Amino acid sequence: MSFFPAKTVNSDIFGRLLLSEGLFINREAMRPSYMPQILPHRERQINELASILVPALRGETPSNIFIYGKTGTGKTIVTKFVGGELLKKGEEMGKYVTFVYINCEVVDTQYRLLQNIANHFINEWSERIPFTGWPTDEVFSKLLTMIDKNKGVNVIILDEVDKLKGDEALYNLSRINSSLEYAKLSIVGISNDLKFTEFLDPRVKSSLGEENLIFPPYDAEELQDILNQRALIALKPGCLDDDVVPLCAALAAQEHGDARRALDLLRMAAEICERQGVSCVSKKFVRLAQNKIETDRVTEVIRTLPAQSKLILLAIVLQHQHDSQKGTSGPITTGEVYEIYKDLCKKARADSLTQRRVADLISELDMLGIITARVISKGRYGRTREIQLSTSSDEIMFVLKEDEVYDDLSNYKINAQARLM
DNA sequence: CTTCCACAGGAAGGTCTGGCGG
DNA sequence: CCGCCAGACCTTCCTGTGGAAG
16 A cells, blocks of 8 residues: 655645545554654663663773563664664764674574674775685684774674574674774674573673663553554554554553564554455454454464475364264364374375374474364373364365365365265 | 273484584 | 584384273
8 A cells, every 4th residue: 555654645645545545644653663763661771771882982892781571572673772872972972883783583693694794894995795605714803804993882783692503603702802902892682582591601691691681571551652652653543443552452461562463463453444444443453453463373384384294284174174074073183183194195195204203293283373282081092182273174274275285185085084984 | 999092202313404614 | 525513303112191991
């Protein structure tokens, strides 16, 4: 739809017409990447982070920092915000301060991390470091000279630092200051894994954890403030029922106070509402949005499942459909699933796994939330898992059938079952 | 009370891939 | 280019177990 910024509304007739159809003024403001002017309920964290980093403006080395907090607690946005302010102030004061943000989920090896950092310090004299080919230690020493040349204070943010492979990179980075002659460097590590440092080399641990910052989850009221603030920017006035924001906030608060989740809910609710041509978002749409988000997640999970797990899931669905046709719909056991699964493998001319392995894959499906598997005892008749679908079988079939192989198999199996019975 | 089913789930080891240092 | 190692993925073999049936 429309991505017109709010200020063009008055001058752009077509934009205004387009907008009059929808509920959004600025859709981007509802996305997690959006940087608002004010970050509600994070004043304490902002101040703390700023006070740790302020030595950078005096040309001194700030302490290294570790930031913890679950997803959607504002770690990334607060750090970027403070970083931005730091740069602004640095420019104002004529101090050379740099601020490098790196997401370690994307840049996950030592080489690429060093390369990425180095390429931030590129200027007309230095050559770009290629994304492969150089020995790691050469990249490292190159990085050293590049940083040292600018003689400033550098703050490097490593977001999702727990995703970084191996702690060698962290070790090297944390010791970098002793090799720098003019420049200063400090590292901010961000992680949502509280136990992350336990597995680190003790030297890295003490060096990086000079300061610790913890981001607590938002409670329902705080989430409401955040939602209200964003809704004000993103949506037309008066298009939200009074109880919509509290509901979104309450639902997200149940899920460990995830602000991203809350925003997604509200945005999705408004989008569904808009698509249906309704001018006011009511509670109904929040429920719809919640369902949509959940099915989108499940669909995506199923789609990316490895082949063997898909076969197992297919076996469960087929058994489920077979049962409900006969009206004997009930829980399915591991043994039953395994028999059908073996049959399916034969039909597909694929190798089948052992029951032991299949049992593990079944618990994986359980953890992914596609099925529910509880261990129960049927007394004399043994101990097994009771397997139930937690998504409708039609929906799972719909996704599985995207692949011809499973489409064919779905027919095969129903015949085979009829033959068996 | 004991028995005993039909698995759960731990331990150890095999195979394969891919990154890394030399 | 090669050997090494870590980690993903599986297998084999194993012991453990809740509770209905006897």
